[in-house]
Amino acid sequence: MTMKDKVIEVISQIADESGWKIIGDLNDATVLLESGLDSLGFAILVARLEEELQYDPFAMMDEPVYPRTLGEFVSIYERFAP
Amino acid sequence: MRPETLSEILNSFSGDHPALSLSSELISARRLLDEADDLYQRSFVSQSSRIALCALAPKALVSALVAFDGKVEAMLLLPASLDEATIDQLVIAAGCTHAMNADGVRALPNCHFVCGSSDHVSTQWLLATSGTTGTPKLIAHRLSTLTSSVKRDRARGRGFVWGLLYDPSRFAGLQVILQALFSGAQLVVSQPNKFEVQLDAFVRHRINALSATPSLWRKMLMDGRIKNCPLQQITLGGEIADQQILDALRRCFPAARVVHIYASTEAGIAFAVDDCQAGFSVAWLQGEDSPIPLRIRDDGHLLIRPSKLPGGSEIVRRLDADGYLDTEDLVRVEGDRVLFLGRASGAINVGGNKVMPEAVEQHIRCVGGVLDVRVFGKKSSIMGQLVAAEVVAGPEVDVVALRAEILSHCRSHLEKWQIPGLISFVDQLQENMAGKRVRLI
Numbered sequence: 001m002t003m004k005d006k007v008i009e010v011i012s013q014i015a016d017e018s019g020w021k022i023i024g025d026l027n028d029a030t031v032l033l034e035s036g037l038d039s040l041g042f043a044i045l046v047a048r049l050e051e052e053l054q055y056d057p058f059a060m061m062d063e064p065v066y067p068r069t070l071g072e073f074v075s076i077y078e079r080f081a082p
Numbered sequence: 083m084r085p086e087t088l089s090e091i092l093n094s095f096s097g098d099h100p101a102l103s104l105s106s107e108l109i110s111a112r113r114l115l116d117e118a119d120d121l122y123q124r125s126f127v128s129q130s131s132r133i134a135l136c137a138l139a140p141k142a143l144v145s146a147l148v149a150f151d152g153k154v155e156a157m158l159l160l161p162a163s164l165d166e167a168t169i170d171q172l173v174i175a176a177g178c179t180h181a182m183n184a185d186g187v188r189a190l191p192n193c194h195f196v197c198g199s200s201d202h203v204s205t206q207w208l209l210a211t212s213g214t215t216g217t218p219k220l221i222a223h224r225l226s227t228l229t230s231s232v233k234r235d236r237a238r239g240r241g242f243v244w245g246l247l248y249d250p251s252r253f254a255g256l257q258v259i260l261q262a263l264f265s266g267a268q269l270v271v272s273q274p275n276k277f278e279v280q281l282d283a284f285v286r287h288r289i290n291a292l293s294a295t296p297s298l299w300r301k302m303l304m305d306g307r308i309k310n311c312p313l314q315q316i317t318l319g320g321e322i323a324d325q326q327i328l329d330a331l332r333r334c335f336p337a338a339r340v341v342h343i344y345a346s347t348e349a350g351i352a353f354a355v356d357d358c359q360a361g362f363s364v365a366w367l368q369g370e371d372s373p374i375p376l377r378i379r380d381d382g383h384l385l386i387r388p389s390k391l392p393g394g395s396e397i398v399r400r401l402d403a404d405g406y407l408d409t410e411d412l413v414r415v416e417g418d419r420v421l422f423l424g425r426a427s428g429a430i431n432v433g434g435n436k437v438m439p440e441a442v443e444q445h446i447r448c449v450g451g452v453l454d455v456r457v458f459g460k461k462s463s464i465m466g467q468l469v470a471a472e473v474v475a476g477p478e479v480d481v482v483a484l485r486a487e488i489l490s491h492c493r494s495h496l497e498k499w500q501i502p503g504l505i506s507f508v509d510q511l512q513e514n515m516a517g518k519r520v521r522l523i
Contacts, residue, residue, distance in 0.1 A: 014503075018501070039464065040465060043464035043465035044503035047468055058464060064329055
């Protein structure tokens with residue numbers, strides 16, 4: 001499973017559990033805050049990924065960046081993978 | 083000395099001074115005063131009136147504050163997020179005689195009109211704490227306690243265009259409004275008071291000063307539009323500001339002064355830290371260049387002694403013999419910094435919204451199949467903290483189905499920030515030496 005698949009899987013889980021509506025086709029250009037997740041949902045996504053992957057890139061960055069799109073988000077996780 | 087009023091402050095500017103920007107409209111100090119005077123004349127209030135300002139939009143609230151400060155006994159500021167039952171309780175607790183909403187001012191049943199002179203009175207500004215359990219508490223401020231940290235340098239103030247992101251009826255939003263009005267800066271407000279509309283307005287008006295919680299700053303950096311604003315003043319408050327968000331803001335806006343403030347509805351603004359480092363300097367504990375006297379109690383509580391404090395039993399309860407106020411925030415010394423750890427009560431701060439773990443636990447315990455539960459704050463690099471829950475399930479309970487039931491139950495009884503974002507199932511719950519639940523992770 002690629003990092004992108006993993007992220008999309010967790011997004012779908014959170015949406016199912018929370019009753020949030022996620023826009024159908026999530027791709028690299030999808031703007032995260034327009035994907036159906038709000039900033040709380042995004043924070044839960046980062047926390048769930050930390051439980052599964054054992055790292056949180058946003059707590060590790062020396063030069064913090066906050067991603068706008070799904071593609072940017074996935075590449076941050078790939079860059080910080082142990 | 084007679085206390086100053088908000089209308090006197092506005093009157094001291096030239097009439098064409100641009101005070102507010104709303105959509106594409108620029109509202110002058112003169113117009114704001116005229117509208118406020120008109121509102122006062124139509125309201126039939128007197129010096130003994132106590133008026134509830136219910137969920138007013140930013141411009142209507144500013145008009146009301148200018149209209150009634152100095153003219154009525156008290157103004158109760160009620161944020162839009164409160165439910166009707168809470169609003170009713172607070173209106174009764176504050177002894178309100180009048181209420182104002184978007185439709186105008188109306189007298190309440192207990193209103194007895196008393197003809198008063200037009201002399202100025204020192205009006206109470208009653209603010210609701212963000213409330214962790216039950217009804218929020220009322221804190222009685224006055225214009226003087228709300229503006230004790232406000233900068234009044236008009237030569238400097240004129241250069242600022244402040245954006246208003248916070249609810250104008252809460253302490254943090256009022257700080258932005260009063261800072262702009264007192265220093266002669268322009269204030270950009272939006273109607274409706276929604277993030278999308280606000281950000282568009284900020285870019286359109288090229289705001290250069292903005293105050294927000296660390297979580298909102300992260301959201302704005304993700305959204306990206308804020309990067310088009312030439313920010314010179316960045317203020318963070320309402321939550322613990324971590325080093326990551328301070329670094330990110332400094333990098334994005336190298337020309338800006340980045341300040342994180344330590345304030346509460348109860349104590350007002352206590353101090354501001356502007357060295358772009360999380361926490362505050364340990365030297366302040368010894369009084370070296372310290373903005374106010376600070377102490378750490380043996381149990382890790384931060385104690386402060388502000389020069390001005392609002393009134394009320396809640397404040398008196400938390401003062402010690404030396405006049406220090408227990409902030410009920412836990413701190414720890416690390417190297418040359420004092421770092422914030424969270425609330426002593428275990429209250430969880432989710433992006434500025436407080437959650438009492440016990441209240442969430444009570445709801446989860448109602449779900450069939452749950453034997454026991456511990457709710458606690460889990461550190462989040464995005465929202466400061468998230469609500470997490472450890473659940474002990476009954477024997478042979480399907481935990482996948484139980485998780486869904488817990489979340490469904492929470493969704494119908496709790497606000498979304500109170501619902502656990504992380505749920506794990508454990509065999510037994512950990513307790514500390516005193517047999518208390520451990521709530522800070």
